[in-house]
Amino acid sequence: MIDVTAASQHAFPNGRATVNLSILFSELPLLERPAAAAAAGFTAAELWWPFGEEHTPAEAELDALRKAFTDAGVQLTGLNFLDDLTKGARGTVSVPAEKERFRENIAVSVSLAESLGTKALNALYGNRVEGVDPAEQDELALENLVLAARAAHGIGAILLIEALNKPESPDYPLVTAAAAVEIVDKVNAATGLGNAKFLADFYHLAKNGEDFAAVIDAYADRFGHVQIADNPGRNEPGTGDLDFEDLFARLAAAGYTGRVGLEYRPSAGVTADSFEWLPRELRAAN
Structure with missing residues (x-):
């Protein structure tokens, strides 16, 4: 078990935890989470795209989700665009057959984010398509x-681009921090806005065998968000081999002050x- 209390004295992001409600509390209906x-x-809290294959859900569905968050007093800090x-x-951004669905979804996702004060939108790149x-x-991506x-810039939000891991997502092309950051830099060069950022998911980076210290040293200035789960197992910190005390300390030393998303599966099944x-x-946020 990690000593996060001791680590927090100088490193852990006090009050900056955000829980991913697409994977945590999944034993409950979405609107109860x-x-x-x-x-x-x-x-x-944050969410993957919460409406399944519906890229333009009915307004009643959107309103119900908004109400669930506002009634609970929970801030939606991050949201995926249509991810399928x-x-x-593993996303729709680069998939030719999903071009129109993704583009129609942009306005829906941004509108939902704006209504809840969400300032980070994640666009999963999409798998390679045979042929x-x-x-x-x-x-296209x-x-x-x-x-x-x-x-996203129009509502004061950032666009996140994420690397996944090769063992679990063999057809996803962004399976290193360097590959994801390359896309971040291309988007920023094309827009001139500078609001594309790297989503550093340290579970995926661990599964890919990347060195955390090297990733933080090289790319911390491009981090827009951090997510964590232990490895192996993708369960809560303390159930695997990752040194979270060291990770939190390195993030603090690098000047990272953003959110840390808890994106893991509860080891005992009860969130x-x-x-x-x-x-x-x-x-809780300060």
């Missing part, structure tokens, strides 16, 4: 990411029992 997060002491995770996909030239996919970055590693006084 913000209240459950609040009951556990959290005031911030329910179909086993399609990767260069064609990359060209840049076009779509530029549109998404401009739309409320998976937070013992994080003292309650460190869960």
Whole structure:
């Protein structure tokens, strides 16, 4: 078990934890999860795209989600654009057949984010498609990411670009920090806005065998968000081999002051029992 209390004295981001309600509290219906997060002491949460394959959900569905967050007093800090995770996909940004769905979804996602004060929008790149030239996919991805970055900028938000891990996402092309940051830099060069950032998910980076110190040293200035889960298992910190005390200290030393997303599966299956590693006084935003 990690000593996060000791680490927090100089490193852990006090009050900056945000719980991913697409993977945590999944034993509950979606609309009950913000209240459950609040009951556990959290005031911030994030979501993968919460409407399955619906890229333009009915306004009643959107209103119900907004109400769930506002009634619970929980801030939605991060939201995925249409990701098609329910179909086993890893995003739609680079997939030619999903071009119109993704572009229609931009306005929906940005509107939902604006209504809840969400300042980070994540665009998963999408898997390679058999029979399609990767260069064609990359060209489409840049076009779509530029549109998404401009739309996010319009509400004062950042666009996140994430590396996943090769073992679990073999067809996803961004499986190193360097590959994801290269796309970040291309988007910023194309827009001139500077609001594209790297989503450093340290579970995925660990699965890829990347050196945390090297990633932080090289790219901390491009971090827009951090997510964590232990490895192996993708469970809560303290259940695997990762040194979170060292990770938090390195993030603090590098000047990272953003949110830390808890994106793990509870090892015992019950989310409320998976937070013992994080003292309650460190869960709520200041």
